[in-house]
Amino acid sequence: IVGMWTGLMAVVMSTIIRIELSHPGNLMLDNMMYNTLVTAHGLLMLFFVVMPILLGGFGNWLIPMMLGSPDMAFPRTNNLSFWMFIGGVLLLSVTLFIESGVGTGWTIYPPLSGSISQSSPAMDFAIFSIHVGGSSSIMASINFMSTAMNTSKTIYYSWTLYIWSVFITSMLLVLAIPVLAGGITM
Template sequence: IGTYYIILGYWAGLGGSILSMIIRLELSSPGGYLFFDSGQVYNSVITMHGILMIFFMVMPILIGGFGNWMLPIMLGAPEMAFPRVNALSFWFTLVALVMVYKSLFIGGGPGSSWTIYPPLSVEGQPEVSLDVMILGLHTVGISSLLGAINFMATTQ
């Protein structure tokens, strides 16, 4: 499972790097030209970049990947304490990554920037893209909790 986490983090990092290049292209010229003066699309790209790099690259690689490789080696254990919880945690992360990617292509995208907070009116965000993004973040949060429980149970 540790190898799967590293591969998942690698692909999420590639997606985040592509979004980073798009952001740099947009900011390289005065006035911008990539998003046709659409602040919503630009905010969606910034939101996706941040979410992908933090929740789907850094956390899975460092905690899921190296945690599943290094922790059992350091403790002399053959495997983490609960292998099925470990697998469930990985698959929740993968499903959450798919939901977050899909949210970019629904409607105008989840352009809420770093707050990821839904607006309080329907006119602010009429599509379901932000809802799908928030559901994906909650799913990766559940995955993280399952991984933390497994991590703590292994070290006891």
């Protein structure tokens, strides 16, 4: 349900962005609100739609079934990952309503400590929501890799393309998320 709600939010944001790009200034007169919308849309799609829904929601029952495993390697990690996902989405949603919003995409990334960065509670909420979403994705990824590698009947050459894509995506995610988190908070 939360994944569907997040997906619908992302579709609405994408539609508003496309309308604004086709006729600049007609729908949104405030550039700061537009920049906030673009930033929130990017973060929502990356951390809260693609990874948790593709891997966390759809993959939770499909991957064990395709591997012949009774369940994921760490079932309680799925629950924790899911609840962190909800908290991260709520924090990201709150950033629209605090002061002047999150701002443009470049204000989220380094240099946050520089004079051109935006220091507001909205930025703190956005950064924390990114960390919560990243932690949720890392836990889900480790769970998927553990499930795939520990299944007793695992024969790597017989994996389907979906299993390989999830496995490789999970490996890349575990390597990339800490680098992103470090870059964001430098």
